[in-house]
Amino acid sequence: MNCSSCQKQLESFIEGNASGDIQMSLKTHLEECEECHKVYTAMVITNRVISQEKELKVNPFISTRIMEHINQQEEISVNKNFELSRILQPALLTASVALALFIGISAGNMYQKTTTAQNSIPEELMLMNDASMESLNLIITE
Amino acid sequence: MSDFDIIKEILNGNKDQYRFLIERYQDQIFRACMGYVHCEEDANDLTQETFIKVYQKLSNFKFNAAFSTWIYRIAINLSLNFLRKKKGNLFDRIESALDSLTSKPQIQISDYSNPEDILITNEHTEMISKVIESLSDKQKTAFVLSKYEELSQKEIATIMEITEGAVESLLQRAKANLQKKISHLLKKN
Ligand SMILES: [Zn+2]
Numbered sequence: 001m002n003c004s005s006c007q008k009q010l011e012s013f014i015e016g017n018a019s020g021d022i023q024m025s026l027k028t029h030l031e032e033c034e035e036c037h038k039v040y041t042a043m044v045i046t047n048r049v050i051s052q053e054k055e056l057k058v059n060p061f062i063s064t065r066i067m068e069h070i071n072q073q074e075e076i077s078v079n080k081n082f083e084l085s086r087i088l089q090p091a092l093l094t095a096s097v098a099l100a101l102f103i104g105i106s107a108g109n110m111y112q113k114t115t116t117a118q119n120s121i122p123e124e125l126m127l128m129n130d131a132s133m134e135s136l137n138l139i140i141t142e
Numbered sequence: 143m144s145d146f147d148i149i150k151e152i153l154n155g156n157k158d159q160y161r162f163l164i165e166r167y168q169d170q171i172f173r174a175c176m177g178y179v180h181c182e183e184d185a186n187d188l189t190q191e192t193f194i195k196v197y198q199k200l201s202n203f204k205f206n207a208a209f210s211t212w213i214y215r216i217a218i219n220l221s222l223n224f225l226r227k228k229k230g231n232l233f234d235r236i237e238s239a240l241d242s243l244t245s246k247p248q249i250q251i252s253d254y255s256n257p258e259d260i261l262i263t264n265e266h267t268e269m270i271s272k273v274i275e276s277l278s279d280k281q282k283t284a285f286v287l288s289k290y291e292e293l294s295q296k297e298i299a300t301i302m303e304i305t306e307g308a309v310e311s312l313l314q315r316a317k318a319n320l321q322k323k324i325s326h327l328l329k330k331n
Binding site for chain 1: 157158160161164165168169171172173176177180182185186189190193194197215218219260262266267270271283289290301302303317320321324325328
């Protein structure tokens with residue numbers, strides 16, 4: 001067996017999927033060839049490190065932590081909105097009276113304004129592919 | 143309850159249902175993040191960040207693709223950004239990659255005739271993490287989704303928005319790079 005066919009079959013050998021004959025000739029080659037043996041060892045070590053990392057478990061409280069964070073964020077934004085409306089309410093009342101007087105004049109322009117608003121896409125949606133799917137941001141090309 | 147049903151519930155105001163989505167995907171998202179950052183604490187932080195971002199964007203979810211595809215993409219982008227920030231600019235990245243491959247002391251393995259007996263040390267773990275990190279973003283992503291998540295090439299292709307053939311070639315190149323770099327670092331006494 002030569003080095004390139006040995007290295008091609010190492011993965012199935014390590015996974016225990018190589019047939020008996022191939023296993024034998026791979027073993028013989030690995031005993032004789034230092035280069036292939038290094039590649040073999042590299043693959044074994046890589047697999048072992050990966051399976052060790054895969055055994056680690058996520059923090060068991062993570063869902064609680066995330067839900068707490070989300071609830072806090074929403075409380076903050078609700079409070080902000082409440083504060084804002086408390087301050088703005090008297091102002092809004094005055095403004096709405098003025099607005100009522102103004103509506104007659106500006107009614108003709110309203111239609112145009114609404115259509116413009118619909119045409120402008122919110123900034124966060126523009127960043128997203130299809131406005132629905134997160135696209136992968138793989139900057140470095142091959 | 144399906145992912146879509148849960149998402150609809152959340153969007154209808156029943157936000158506590160989000161806990162079920164978290165618990166359904168937390169293990170795989172954590173594992174994928176581990177594949178990128180190789181540090182339990184950072185992977186936990188990235189997992190948390192992923193789920194918070196997903197929640198914030200949930201109203202943009204259009205139900206035309208699997209939720210798992212979407213959440214994987216967000217986790218991958220956050221992990222890659224994390225690595226970029228950690229490593230600084232491109233020049234530093236090249237420097238450190240070269241450093242780790244040339245000037246670092248080589249790992250000594252007195253007898254690796256029987257790899258089952260090789261004791262995996264912290265040095266090994268650090269070496270493997272560095273070498274995986276040195277892969278290009280695309281190779282790394284294909285490798286992590288295949289080796290850590292055990293996803294099929296078809297599933298990886300969907301997440302990465304590339305063809306299955308492209309996934310296969312990324313995986314081949316990733317494995318070849320890893321073998322070359324790691325075996326270079328191994329030295330027989
Ligand atoms: Zn050989």
